[in-house]
Amino acid sequence: MMVLPCLVLSAMAASSSLFSSSMHREMLAPKTSKCPQNFVCCHSKISYMEPNYLKQVCCPNSRFLSMNMSSKWEQMDRRDAFHCRALKTERAPTFSVGQKFQLNDIIEAQQFDRDILSAIFEVAQDMENVEKDSPDNQLLKGYLMATLFYEPSTRTRLSFESAMRRLGGEVLTTENAREFSSAAKGETLEDTIRTIEGYSDIIVMRHFESGAARRAAATSDIPIINAGDGPGQHPTQALLDVYTIQREIGKIDGIKVGLVGDLANGRTVRSLAYLLAKFKDVKIYFVSPDVVKMKDDIKDYLTSKGVEWEESSDLVEVASECDVVYQTRIQKERFGERIDLYEKARGKYVVNQGILNVMQRHAVVMHPLPRLDEITVDVDADPRAAYFRQAKYGLYIRMALLKLLLVGW
DSSP, X not given: OEEEETOEEEEEOOOSOSOOOOXXXXXXXXXXXXEGGGEEEEXXXXXXXXXXXXXXXXXXXXXXXXXXXXXXXXXXXGGGTTXXXXXXXXXXXXXXXXXXXXXXOBOOGXXXXXXXXXXXXXXXXXXXXXXXXXXXXXXXXXXXXXXXXXXXXXXXXXHHHHHHHXXXXXXXXXXXXXXXXXXXXXXXXXXXXXXXXXXXXXXEEEESSTTHXXXXXXXXXXXEEEEEETTSOOHHHXXXXXXXXXXXXXXXXXXXXXXXXXXXXXXXXXXXXXXHTTSTTOEEEEEOOGGGOOOHHHHHHHHHTTOEEEEESOHHHHHHHOSEEEEOOOOGGGSTTOHHHHHHHTTSSOBXXXXXXXSOTTOEEXXXXXXXXXXXXXXXXXXXBOHHHHHHHHHHHHHHHHHHHHHOO
């Protein structure tokens, strides 16, 4: 028996495949190997395959845990607004301790199915309880993580570095690799990866080019974690976003999510859409200026998975319907010299007190951060403002991923 805050866990059927393919994209082709207890697991190293390629793999019987809680929201002090009574619940591990993690690299959101997501969330929840003097804070002692960031980052880079250190590991870091590494001299990404893998046990990389993480994983013999590749994907952000929804709302099946802001350039909303497609009866609203609408590949993917989606220009109406309002900033750096288009898009959709007034009491406002003026600061005082808690949940998700990739379940 263990105590979990705000959550009631119920067993559900696990999905049957470890991977989902994306529409009109190259897949991560699994390679199989034998693991303990006659378990065949998938190790995703990158290869460039036909879009329709799918290899059947075996996975162990496991339980998917969904989390349900009452939607009734009670007024309380905002410091404690996201806590509720702890409930005793029994939880069986999804994968056996000591088994190798099913993925070699974290490159895109399509790599995960519901069963793996649930298991990762179990580990993340355990990470929330790691104390400074507990044995668990030495899980990664002797391991070295390299952070290779070609684009600016605060939360992602620092949360990964904090996660590694909180588990006893060490960190090598390059904050602005585009300017202050040999890339400035013309070194290829592949050569950089081959060099750094000789110094470390895992590489966390952010790059300005979509697909760069695939190239790095295809080159490297150690795990690569995609910390954002241009306008492509940000899978660890999507994982922490779904974890946040589960912790805050209490469920993912059946929710309505409004994705707001820069949907054309936002890698976070793309990855989140891929993960939400794993769940049942989810509806997604797209609210954005015309110049940064969600791209067709995501819409086609959602349609292919039977996910209901709708484009809207009315944020007030969408906010009144949704369980989650996921706001994003308009990304000036993606507009190049077209500052006129940026100014046209900026400030069109703002979450303020007016939006809070129409939102349901159990709903939450999320944001991957940093924010500019797309969420007014007076929203911060409302218990439904979940974005700083969301950032904290990211630490636990990244602790879980580092642990799984380096030492397994």
